[in-house]
């Protein structure tokens with residue numbers, strides 16, 4: 001349940017295009033339901049409990065990696081009076097795609113060397129792997145725009161007066177969002193439409209190849225901070241050769257140009273602020289920068305943005321942080337950072353990336369009831385399996401998730417809020433009204449009961465009173481709390497380990513050896529994958545010990561409870577090599593983790609991203 005609602009930035013800019021214009025241009029934009037978002041914007045962003053999960057290094061700068069929704073992260077920042085100086089967001093594009101992550105089964109440490117030899121010739125894709133959904137980008141335009149509108153409002157309310165916002169989109173939805181941005185930030189605060197041009201493979205022969213994304217840059221006010229020096233780029237040698245053909249009175253190479261009414265002299269070392277078309281290559285799968293995140297953007301792109309629109313020590317925020325590229329570049333450039341993302345895979349990837357950059361930060365989790373499972377897409381899928389007897393029912397409108405058979409009540413339609421859409425999460429009077437007035441009248445005549453799941457409700461009593469007063473159908477409405485269902489999802493992974501003290505010439509300390517690791521959640525995924533392959537040789541095989549399903553281990557030698565402090569950690573990359581405390585090695589993981597100090601807790605992350613903590617007893 002939200003603690004309270006935090007008001008957004010007061011109002012849209014007077015005299016600018018307002019959302020209602022869309023309704024008037026129904027013919028082209030068909031933007032229905034835009035009035036629904038107004039209610040939500042009036043209510044504000046939901047503020048939830050925030051839990052600190054881990055602290056990395058001496059986080060004097062207050063850097064944050066937040067797991068949760070953009071809206072609630074903004075509510076948290078606003079509640080604490082934290083303002084950010086630069087925002088870059090690369091939200092879902094409404095691309096119609098589902099993004100998946102390849103999960104690589106690691107090598108069995110006992111057999112690692114032998115397997116490596118056998119696999120030497122295989123391309124990466126042939127390492128044992130299966131896929132897991134990360135996030136879905138399938139929206140209808142209206143829902144997307146409403147969602148985006150609310151997010152932009154939330155973000156605006158945490159921007160400092162001189163802050164800039166870069167919104168990275170493409171042809172799918174970019175032009176519509178530009179209109180929302182005009183409304184929210186004001187046409188006068190528009191700064192640039194940046195074209196990020198890249199060359200990737202694939203050229204259709206029936207039209208021009210789509211090879212650019214669009215980044216809209218707005219200021220919060222007309223006093224936007226712009227770092228002229230940071231934005232300036234050096235000329236390439238080629239450019240100098242072709243453009244600098246004059247000499248000054250001292251014989252230095254220069255370029256003389258008649259600019260803005262007078263002659264000016266430019267020198268090769270001066271560099272210049274680039275124009276709005278940026279040619280920056282996409283990092284391919286072999287690049288060192290790649291962290292296996294489907295929509296990962298290049299560091300060079302973020303470097304240009306961060307250098308141009310911030311100074312050292314300013315706060316740079318990315319509320320759809322993905323692979324952590326913004327936070328990683330901000331940290332490298334001496335900026336403070338806030339990374340937020342709804343998916344567990346994102347916050348883990350960002351965390352591990354930042355550790356490799358020696359950054360200090362806190363890992364925070366918003367307790368909003370949505371992020372129970374690894375991400376909302378997987379939570380939605382899981383939910384459907386948890387509702388006993390739920391099946392698709394073709395005769396029902398798509399508003400209903402499906403139906404269950406109740407012996408006395410016949411077929412019971414079930415409504416589940418779409419966790420991908422923050423607007424649908426909250427059961428309020430408007431939604432109840434819609435259920436009663438729009439969804440229930442279309443149900444088959446013999447329907448006796450419906451079940452409405454909710455994740456959050458402002459006031460259940462008020463909703464029940466509303467049902468009593470306005471439900472004039474004969475259909476009973478049962479409200480059920482989704483969180484209770486989700487509580488059943490979390491099953492612990494099982495680990496067997498031995499701890500020993502070691503003293504020899506090379507090392508003095510402790511060694512925790514993992515003997516067995518069983519993750520039902522991972523094993524179930526592998527079983528599902530194998531089932532589809534029948535007897536194919538590509539079936540995934542896991543050894544007795546199950547150590548191939550471990551991705552990461554960490555030891556906390558400082559405290560046996562509360563916030564995690566990683567004193568030693570090992571990440572096992574997809575080839576089986578150990579990354580120790582962020583430093584890549586060419587050693588295969590040997591099935592153990594060592595620390596100089598006595599370890600008090602062990603954390604193990606499985607290859608799908610679930611983490612478990614084990615208290616280490618003597």
Ligand SMILES: C[S@@+](CC[C@H](N)C(=O)[O-])C[C@H]1O[C@@H](n2cnc3c(N)ncnc32)[C@H](O)[C@@H]1O
Pocket residue numbers: 068069070071090091092093134135293295296297298319320321322323324325340341342343346422
């Ligand atoms: C296009 S990706 C960002 C990629 C990122 N710029 C990078 O370079 O790695 C969009 C991200 O938004 C996240 N996301 C989707 N809905 C969200 C929400 N409501 N709040 C926060 N993050 C969200 C997804 O999990 C995904 O990681």
